[in-house]
Amino acid sequence: MTKVIALANQKGGVGKTTTAVNLGIGLAGDGKKVLLVDADAQGNLTDSLGFHEPDNLSVSLATLLAKTMLEESYEAREGILHHHEGVDLMPGNIELSAVEVSLVNTMSRETILRSYIDSVKADYDYVLIDCMPSLGMLTINALAAADSVIIPVQAHYLPAKGMTQLLQTIARVRRQINPKLVLDGVLLTMVDSRTKFSKDISYILRRDYGDKLRVFNTEIPLSVRAAETSAKGKSIYAHDPNGQTAKAYAAFTKEVQSIGSERRHARQHQTDHSR
Numbered sequence: 653m654t655k656v657i658a659l660a661n662q663k664g665g666v667g668k669t670t671t672a673v674n675l676g677i678g679l680a681g682d683g684k685k686v687l688l689v690d691a692d693a694q695g696n697l698t699d700s701l702g703f704h705e706p707d708n709l710s711v712s713l714a715t716l717l718a719k720t721m722l723e724e725s726y727e728a729r730e731g732i733l734h735h736h737e738g739v740d741l742m743p744g745n746i747e748l749s750a751v752e753v754s755l756v757n758t759m760s761r762e763t764i765l766r767s768y769i770d771s772v773k774a775d776y777d778y779v780l781i782d783c784m785p786s787l788g789m790l791t792i793n794a795l796a797a798a799d800s801v802i803i804p805v806q807a808h809y810l811p812a813k814g815m816t817q818l819l820q821t822i823a824r825v826r827r828q829i830n831p832k833l834v835l836d837g838v839l840l841t842m843v844d845s846r847t848k849f850s851k852d853i854s855y856i857l858r859r860d861y862g863d864k865l866r867v868f869n870t871e872i873p874l875s876v877r878a879a880e881t882s883a884k885g886k887s888i889y890a891h892d893p894n895g896q897t898a899k900a901y902a903a904f905t906k907e908v909q910s911i912g913s914e915r916r917h918a919r920q921h922q923t924d925h926s927r
């Protein structure tokens with residue numbers, strides 16, 4: 653079964669896109685079929701995968717969302733690009749801004765992205781949606797389309813206030829649109845292990861939220877090599893295979909895969925006991 657994961661945080665620059673790339677390519681390296689969906693008008697995910705002029709693409713997510721809204725038909729694989737490290741990409745670009753505006757007056761405005769993803773997901777084990785830094789309609793659409801959410805948090809800032817708002821939005825989407833939505837957890841990114849501040853953030857997150865949500869064991873280190881990857885159009889595994897960040901993203905990829913099996917075991921356990 654396909655698992656659809658949204659990478660969301662309305663705070664900008666926390667590592668959503670970098671995580672989408674390296675989790676996606678990490679999963680592909682483990683033999684999974686992966687579609688990355690760029691749901692951000694900045695087109696950073698598309699750019700990071702080497703399609704450096706996303707605004708010049710003739711078909712992108714905006715095209716297909718517009719067709720979905722108008723109930724026009726499209727080819728199942730229309731617009732899907734392939735990256736040489738083994739993942740597919742539904743690119744995004746500036747046209748998503750216009751789509752986001754027109755969603756407001758559309759029927760089923762929260763579930764247009766879900767309809768699109770439902771039409772392509774059978775080909776994939778994982779669909780990862782890279783959200784934009786806002787809690788607007790496109791992010792709501794991503795949460796409505798997802799089975800679970802991963803929240804990257806940059807270890808430089810105390811996330812307290814923004815986190816509460818994000819958790820409330822997730823809870824509201826779960827109540828009103830997508831009851832099966834779960835929060836997989838929070839991923840600490842850009843962790844500078846030399847500073848006490850990074851350690852404090854990690855400690856505070858685990859202390860204040862640890863009983864309500866998973867904080868992934870893996871922390872992504874701050875590294876210039878990670879920051880270089882988007883310009884190169886490749887993953888950290890290709891750019892700096894022996895570095896700490898590649899190791900961390902590989903470990904994080906394993907953690908994400910283990911969540912599915914934990915849940916399956918828990919369900920199995922429940923059904924065994926209810927027999």
Ligand SMILES: Nc1ncnc2c1ncn2[C@@H]1O[C@H](COP(=O)(O)OP(=O)(O)OP(=O)(O)O)[C@@H](O)[C@H]1O
Nearest residue numbers: 664665666667668669670785842873874875878879
């Ligand atoms: N582990 C890391 N160490 C150092 N720099 C990083 C790391 N991860 C990401 N970066 C850099 O930090 C910046 C923000 O990362 P990224 O684009 O992944 O965040 P984002 O949450 O997707 O941002 P936005 O909210 O704008 O979409 C980028 O320039 C990226 O290259």
Ligand SMILES: [Mg+2]
Nearest residue numbers: 668669692696
């Ligand atoms: Mg981004």
